[in-house]
Amino acid sequence: MNILIKHFNTKHNTAPFSQIKLSDYLPAVKEGISETKKEIDEIVNNSDAPTFANTIEALEFSGTQLDRVTTIFFNLNSAETSEEMQKLAQEISPMLTELSNDITLNANLFQRIKAVYDQRESLNLTTEQATLLDKKYKGFSRNGALLAEDKKSRLREIDAELAKLKLTFGENVLAETNNYELHITNESDLKGLPEDTIETARSLAKSKDKEGWIFTLDVPSYSPFVTYADNRELRKEIAIAYGKKAFQSNEFDNQENVKKIVALRHERAQLLGYESHSHFVLEERMAQNPDKVKSFLNDLLGKAKPAAEREFSQLTAFAKKLDNLDQLEKWDGAYYSEKLKQELFNLDDEKLKPYFKLQNVQEGAFEVAKRLFGLTFTEVFDIDKYHEDVHTFEVNDANGNLVAIFYSDFFPRKGKRNGAWMTSFKPQYIKEGINERPHVSIVCNFTKPTETKPSLLTFNEVTTLFHEFGHALHGMLANTTYPSLSGTSVYWDFVELPSQVMENWCYEPEALAIFAKHYETGEIIPQEYVDKIKESASFLEGIATLRQLSFGLLDMEYHGKPVVVDNVKTFEKTAMEPTALYPDVAENCMSVSFSHIFQGGYSSGYYSYKWAEVLDADAFAYFQEKGIFNKEVAAKFKDNVLSQGGTEHPMTLYKKFRGQEPKPEALLKRAGLI
Structure with missing residues (x-):
């Protein structure tokens, strides 16, 4: 029996990971597709006149089982993949793209949606219903419903090709990450490295039956190496290896993939009547159009560049x-920044790490959520998980009601992509009077515990955990009727507000006192360290800002106007010229591993990290004004931002919380740029 084809008979309807076989996915997806098609046919062939309930709501709740199966599949393809799974993804992706197009390009279905949309003024809809109707109508009109038949079929071809290209892009980056190791056998080459980094490298070598130490391009291994290793030649070697992932004219090279993706995105946008891919994307963002994004980025560039050049x-x-x-050179940046930081603040990650035991930091995030939003997290052991490193929690509110199921997955492994992200295995929605609660997960890549030490985090990793936890809260506290408007289903340049605002608590003595305790002595982090963390928060902020702006500007160069990319390296170099501080490295090219924009959903959206920083600095200034655990401000944030998902325009929600539009001054002040 295929476990994925029926309702999960599990606690809280959680995913039955251990019972799923790889061979279950394809039949379950096919079954889900035919089920969804039946549901669409029922809507289209309904003899009653189109109404909000029989058309818009019916469409919203179609394909629920298919969504569940594909969510599990693609989440695991990121966190616990294998070659077989990647092959399956290449097969499943085009099928889903085709279904999506079958629905969007179904003329009779669109006619029914349009009939409801045309009478929207007289329907007496709630704000959320009106948003859903608008979103469904635009989802069709923006994706080809109004096109002539020949153009519709070209759109299908483009979408199918893009789906495959994005997957291949990501697989190539993962393969290149896994294919490199720096194998050191001479102990003197380890000079400068922290002892837990050395211990981890030794364990890795042992696990591969090799002498000495092995360093990889996984961030917990790569980052400490380029930050602390005294051997400049080895720093250079691993930094160049990191920078030339998928840029080596081998089977994993992504240059052609980048060119094709960019060209197809522009062709798609123009087919739909937009000037460029960015014009298409930004119509559904707070920023609205490419000119606004470019002027936002260039304005910040003007303010940050003098500071960055001084630094x-x-x-x-x-x-x-x-x-x-x-x-x-680029391989010197992290190394000398760390040394200078130590000289100026007498504070390095190695001094701080003993105070940031992973388990304590996680419990600290839970406690912050309890004080702000009344949530409690209880670890449970009777919920299935996809890997032994995963932990599962029941999340309850102050009255003991179940709010969410929470999964945490913190350590690197071979089948897991780099970076950190939040995702969900089941959305929140209300149907037939039942408020279905979400199943939310955060995935990171922190240093594993060793034989002698628990997992100790750098301060940067502490903020990463709080960041992803902020996304998780957005998902967990969701309280909307419709799944497509729930949780993090918001405008892309609003989605980083809950995550980035949570990072602020990592700098506050009142919050640090909760979780920053020495893993051996239990001593709370000394106040002087806290002062230095705050003081050093804006250390080299100009350089860091320029780096973020360089990615945003590169994204807009690729997508903000129709371009033909002849040479990826040359194109990138020109785009990043205004932000360049270090000499160029000929062997390196960042675009070919820029997964955010070529594999993830950030194309024409990378600016949103900085955009959300403006929102988060402004929002946190409100908390600081009233007290960082002020119940009233927290309730406003929960009720107007976290629980509302995408039910209203983000600026409307933000103003309900804050009473005004955000001002960039708070960010510039926090960053020490004014």
Whole structure:
């Protein structure tokens, strides 16, 4: 019996991971597709006149079982994949794209939606219903429903090809990450490295039956190496390896994939009557159009560049003084930044890490959520999981009602992609009077515990955990009727507000006192360290801002106007010129592993990290004004932002919470740029 084809008979209807076989997915997807088609036919062939209930709501709740199956499949394809699974993904993706197009390009279905849309003024809809109707209508009109037949079939071809290209892009980056190792056998080459980094590298070598130490391009291994290793040649070697992933003219090269994706996205946009891919995407964002995004990025660039150039001169002078270095290269940046930070603040990650035991930090995030939103997290052991590293929790509100199921998955492994993300295995929605609660997961890549030490986080990893936890709260506290408007289903440049605002608690003494305790002595982090964390928060912020802006500007160059990319490297270099501080590295190209925009959903949206920083600095200023655990401000944030999902325009929701539009001053002040 295929476990994926029926209702899960599990606690809280959670995914029965251990019972799923790889061979279950394809039949379950096919079954789900035919079920969804039946549901669509029922809507189209309904002899009653189109209404909000029999057309819009019916469409919203169609394909529920298929969504459940594909969500599980694609989440695991990111967190616990294998070659067989990747092959399956290549087969399943086009099928789903085709179904999506079958629905969007169904003329009779669109006619019914349009009939309801045309009488929207007289329907007495709630705000959420009106938003859903608008979203469904635009979902069709923006994706080809109004096109002539020949153009519709070209649209289908483009979408099928893009779905495959994005998957291949990601698989190539993962393969290149897995294919490299820096194998060190000479102990003197480890000079400068923290002892837990060395211990982890030794364990890895042991697991591969090799002598010595192995470092990889996984961030928990790569990042400490380029930050602390005194051996400049080895830093150079691993940094170049990191920068040339999928740029090596081998079977995993992504240059042609980048060119094809960019070209197809523009062709698709123009087919639909838009000037460029960005014009198409940004119509459904707070930023509205490419000009607004570019002026936002360039305005920040103007403010940050003088600071970044000053900082770079300071860093260059420091490297000259310390090691008589004349020219800073990219593999020197993290190393000398860390050394300068130690000199200025006498504070390094190695001093801080003992205070940030992973388990304590996670419990700290839970406690912050309890004080702000009344949530409690209880670990449970009778919910199925997809890997032994995963932990499962029941989340309840102050009255003991179930709010969500929460999964955490924190350590790197071979089948897991780099980075950190939040996702969900089941959305929240209300149907037939039952409020279905969400199943939410956060996935990170932190250093694993060793034989002698628990997992200890760098401060940067602490903020990463809080960031993803902020996304998770957005998902868990969702309280909307319709799944497509629930939780993180909001405008893309609004989605980072809940995650980025949560990072602020990591800098507050009142919050740090909860979880920053020495893993051996239990001593709370000393106040002087807290002061230094705050003081150093804006250390080299100009350089960091320029780096983020460079990615945003590159994204807009690819997508903001129709372009033909002849040479990916040259194109990238020109686009990033205004933000460049370091000399270019000929062997490296960032675009070919820029998964956010070529595999994930951030194309024409990378600017939203900075955009959301403006929102989050402004929002947190409100908390600071009233007290960082102020119940009234927290309730406003929960009721107007976290629980509302995409039911209203984000600026409307933000103003309900804050009483005004956000001002960029709070961000510039926090970043030390004014």
